[in-house]
Amino acid sequence: MSTARAAGVAEGGSSRRSLVGWWKDPWRRPRLLLGITLLYLLWSLLPVLIAVLFSFNAGRSRTSWQGFSTRWYYGDPLQSVWQDPSLHTAVVHTLWLGILATAITIPLGVAMALGLDRWRGRLPATANVVVLLSFVLPEILLAVALLFVVTVLQTPLHLGTVGQVVGLVTYQLSYPVVIVRSRLLTIGAQYEEAAIDLGASPSGAVRRVLLRMLLPAIFASTVLVFADVIDDFVIVRYLSGDASTEPVSVKIYNTARAAPTPALNALATVLLVMSLLVVFVGHRAYRYFTRGERDSSGIDVFAGEV
Amino acid sequence: MPPPGRPVSRRSFLAGAMLAGVAAPTLSGVLTSCGTTAHGGASLQIPAPDHPVRWPISTAHPAIKPGLRPQRGSTLRIYNYASYLAPQVVKGFEELYGVSVSVSTFNDEDEALTKIASGGLSFDLYFPSYDSLGKLVGADLLRPLTHDYLTNITNLWPQFRNPWYDQGWRYSLPYSVYTTGIAWRTDMVPEDIGARKNPYDVFWDPKYAGNLAVIDDWHTAMGMVLLRNGIYDINTTEPADLRLMRTQLNDMLDKTRPRVTITMYNDLPAGQYGLCQMWSGDVVNAQYYLPKGQSADVLRYWFPQDGRGMVDNDLMVVLAQGSNPVAAQFFINYLLDPKVAARNFGFIGYQPPQKSINPSELVADGFLPKNLSTATVLPRYFTEGVRLLQLPTAADTAYHDIWQEFKAGG
């Protein structure tokens, strides 16, 4: 106690403050931690910013700057993202996969979350465990297992868009389930009960009260699943068919190991912009739906943390 | 965080496991009817230069009738290595016949064969090497060629009218010819590799550790190990030779930490390493991947003077699973046209076996720079050189096991 007092007293007279005193002061500003955090942010984002910068390189190099140009996006007749048919196809296919997979995952996942939350019994408990397992499973295990299913069984599943969408939905299903269930836990049953007390039918209570209150979580999981799907690599690579079903991530991987040009950086930047747009729109919508609620900056939900 | 739920009790888990155990055999009956049929017991014929093979004509997939033309607006699906077909050539075909061409790529033939065998993909045209021909014909995956469409065969070197691996050219036509040698950059490797007594030794020379690469193809890399030891039967099945390959490959990992890749045509000019095992076409192609301002003078290529190195050619075959065999055969014929072949050569760097392209004049005609004249494929190499042949199943497994050990890193 006396040491702290002494340190506090010493702090008051700033001219007599020693380095040791400064270090020991429990209430000083956390400059070290701030430094570490800023350094981390730099290390994390600078390489990506440089890659985006080089997508505007006028020359073929991805390491030496040769002037500013948008040729890799639009101008170059054979190799730009717009004109090269394979790059073009990759972007379109990625978007298509994103939309399809999200459109299936979200309803399935939200329904499953609602059902698992209210249904008691051994089967839903097991299903819950399976969902959690699929949340942390290394992706390559699922990708290989589905590849085997597709190649050795005569099923409606085949390599290509169908196989990829099915694989993506399976892998992503746990996200909406986990996010929505956590939100349900926070909401509790009191709003539904109040609605029923006021005369709503049970299914009406669910539809008009519960779902309305779940909209933020549903939005958050939609954005999350979409961003995850368009960046997915392992599953879509194993389940891809011919070149028309290779999404951007596979194109980047194949070309990075062969003969990359800045068109690759341009491709990745296009995808980045799409992701950010979706997140921005989703976040705005989330804020709109949770206005009036305390403690809802909500940005961390957009990375799956609840 | 996920909310709490009732934990799974041991009893319910065991009950579930028992149920699964009972269900599995009954399910197996159902699943067998859903499964793909294994390919029947047709035996594997292995062609060799001294043992030519004439393949049986497929009954399930007969040759298409002559006199047809490709349908405008249809799609031709090609399955090929990356950067192995000039985009202008493809575009030219699209404009000529109104057919849209889609090119899908693979990294190695093992992967390609697996995807083709899985059946769901329906490629029309495939570019294998002749060591897979036996498997493709044996599994009935090919459509015989209709010679009426392929009039440009007269442009090819005469020996390809009746090659030992496909007598009577029933299923295939050659696409490119190439040798496998050693390439290096004079600015990153001070010595003349070709002047060494045994140039192959350089891959075990610790002086170049971390500065070299071998080709990511099991048979090509392992063949080089055999050639290093003066063993010219690079399809050997002798256990002693197999043991030798295994030891020396692992030794290479320890001594020089090679990269294992097929993108030498990009990496060597980019300066990622100074020395590599390389296909002749790749070293010719490499001059176009050099950074601005870097002259092509630095590239060198070595192939044994006596011609006793690895010589091969790639093929074009029509897959039975494809839906556009007419366009596929028109495309093959289009590629055999001398002007188209020359234009393709300019892009991919691999020499086509065309009569109009004189190997001894490639330097004079501007296809090759003088310092890469050794990358020419001369017709005499085809009599003196050694070939990568198909292996019998047991030997194939043994080779693959050694390669797997090499790729696992030791």
Added chain:
Amino acid sequence: MADRAAGSRTRSIWPLLAIPGTVWLAVLFVAPMYVVLAILFGQVDPILRQPVPVWNPAHWDVSQFDYVLRHIVGPDGFFGPALMRTLVYVLTASALCLLIAYPVAYFTARFAGRYRGLLLAALISPFWISYMMRMLAWVNLLQNDGLVNKTLSLGGLFDVHVDWLGGHAGTVVLGLVYGYVPYMILPLFAGLDRIPAGALEAARDLGANRLETFRRVTWPMSRQAVIVSMLVTCLPMLGDYFTNDLLSGSPRTSMVGNLINESVLTPGETGQAGAFVLLVLVVSLLPMALYVRASRTGAEIRT
């Protein structure tokens, strides 16, 4: 709270809602694992060497599985080094991730103040950037004529030509750290956020210095979050093969994901890929169960 919800226990709507998802997972997540077993213990077609699954366990053939097991340890054990290497890389990378993520998460949770939302957005942004793009960015920087070498040469003062991409374990581990550290920051942040500020202030008031406060208050209260975030980072890393492929062309740094990737499309070796998949599954079952348990306990503490 449960009274009215109890009324819903007898309603059939809830099972009906959950059934489609449950069936989907059962058919497309659980059942394919059986297909993996059927291929691992199945046959190989003689011509194309494609896998032929055998569905009846009574007819299973253990030779492929046996081959893999025999080559893990012992004189012929060439898979063993790759498996060991995977464990070493993953544990090292996870430890490094923790070292980086903890201070950053701590700062964001405790000291970010009014910049918290912005900081969080910046920390989360890697989730929305393709993993491939982030690795591609590093491949560009680490090339022999890339910016890293150029910076280290200090514009010509020194001649630095480190071959970063030439098959070095360090490059691969750093690549893994770069790729997966965002996964760790979020759960850590959430866990550290939950530590009531009052507890820390009380410790200070009672005379504990910074180190003691950390050791006796902060660390024990964040332990559960650390476990969860380590698992969320470790487990996906086990199946990674593309980081090694992009950052190192050499077999000397291959991981178990590379073993799977090499064998799954090679005729005759597909069964071995199944064996590796089974192996990784078994090895990760324990951490996965730990994760399930840890996430449940965490929720109980919170509510």
